Amino acid sequence: MTNPLLELDNVTKRFGRVVIAEDLSFAVGSGEVVGIVGPNGAGKTSLFGLISGDLAPGAGQVRFAGRAVTRLDPAARCRLGIGRTYQVPRPFPDMTVFENLLVAAQQGGGLRRRPSYAAAAQALERTGMSAQANVPAERLGLLQRKRLELARALATQPTLLLLDEVAGGLTDPEVAELVEIVRGVNAEGTAVIWIEHVVRALTAVVTRLICLSGGKFVGDGEPARVLAEPAVREVFLGSEVTAALAGGSFEASPEAEGDGAVGRERGGP
Numbered sequence: 001m002t003n004p005l006l007e008l009d010n011v012t013k014r015f016g017r018v019v020i021a022e023d024l025s026f027a028v029g030s031g032e033v034v035g036i037v038g039p040n041g042a043g044k045t046s047l048f049g050l051i052s053g054d055l056a057p058g059a060g061q062v063r064f065a066g067r068a069v070t071r072l073d074p075a076a077r078c079r080l081g082i083g084r085t086y087q088v089p090r091p092f093p094d095m096t097v098f099e100n101l102l103v104a105a106q107q108g109g110g111l112r113r114r115p116s117y118a119a120a121a122q123a124l125e126r127t128g129m130s131a132q133a134n135v136p137a138e139r140l141g142l143l144q145r146k147r148l149e150l151a152r153a154l155a156t157q158p159t160l161l162l163l164d165e166v167a168g169g170l171t172d173p174e175v176a177e178l179v180e181i182v183r184g185v186n187a188e189g190t191a192v193i194w195i196e197h198v199v200r201a202l203t204a205v206v207t208r209l210i211c212l213s214g215g216k217f218v219g220d221g222e223p224a225r226v227l228a229e230p231a232v233r234e235v236f237l238g239s240e241v242t243a244a245l246a247g248g249s250f251e252a253s254p255e256a257e258g259d260g261a262v263g264r265e266r267g268g269p
């Protein structure tokens with residue numbers, strides 16, 4: 001990779017005794033689409049926190065678009081082009097969908113008034129939320145809030161889009177629609193890193209898959225090859241991975257997705 005867009009150099013982060021990133025180094029190129037899988041508590045969301053600036057590393061450096069961003073706060077990193085969604089959606093509840101997108105475009109993306117309207121309108125259309133433009137965010141169900149989360153990230157005009165479990169609970173046609181949105185965004189040059197338990201969503205679009213466990217990478221490479229690695233199978237719901245390899249596609253933890261998404265909606269920083 002000649003000019004990586006994102007680079008982590010020997011990043012370490014601990015919460016007390018829990019190691020969520022252990023000497024992690026990796027690079028993502030402009031235009032890449034990378035999937036991240038791993039068991040609950042592996043450190044996936046925390047890795048996004050380290051990239052987006054919500055978490056400061058104990059050691060190591062984060063570089064984005066050729067500059068050190070380790071000391072920059074999330075707002076500054078967002079303006080540089082790092083857009084993210086949160087596993088637990090965080091809209092402004094009493095603002096409408098469109099107003100939420102305007103805030104994202106202006107405050108997150110640093111756009112002035114007129115271009116911010118264009119960015120918000122584009123994000124609305126792209127995520128299929130035009131009919132909800134004037135609905136207060138607090139009236140949206142979980143799936144629509146997840147969609148708004150994606151729209152908000154897009155409205156900041158990212159060159160690196162970080163998606164944290166946006167496919168949970170979607171039907172097959174909805175997953176296909178989401179994959180198309182991600183493909184479209186990527187086709188315009190935005191790099192994507194997508195954390196997802198719905199592995200069939202990832203395998204439809206990513207060209208590289210990373211498996212994280214205990215703050216370490218246990219696999220990184222071509223998706224089918226990574227899913228076939230014994231170390232990955234061992235940490236990542238072994239039997240389902242085996243089933244996926246046999247059957248072609250699967251959902252890693254179907255019981256835990258959907259409204260209320262038990263167990264994993266607790267974690268977003």
Ligand SMILES: Nc1ncnc2c1ncn2[C@@H]1O[C@H](COP(=O)(O)OP(=O)(O)OP(=O)(O)O)[C@@H](O)[C@H]1O
Pocket residue numbers: 015018020038039040041042043044045046047087263264267268269
């Ligand atoms: N702010 C925090 N303070 C202390 N511990 C934390 C904090 N944030 C996360 N953790 C812990 O760090 C570990 C990694 O959490 P993280 O949310 O990154 O996992 P994850 O891979 O995203 O899991 P999931 O698949 O459930 O979303 C967990 O043990 C979690 O409890």
Ligand SMILES: [Mg+2]
Pocket residue numbers: 044045046087267268
């Ligand atoms: Mg998480």
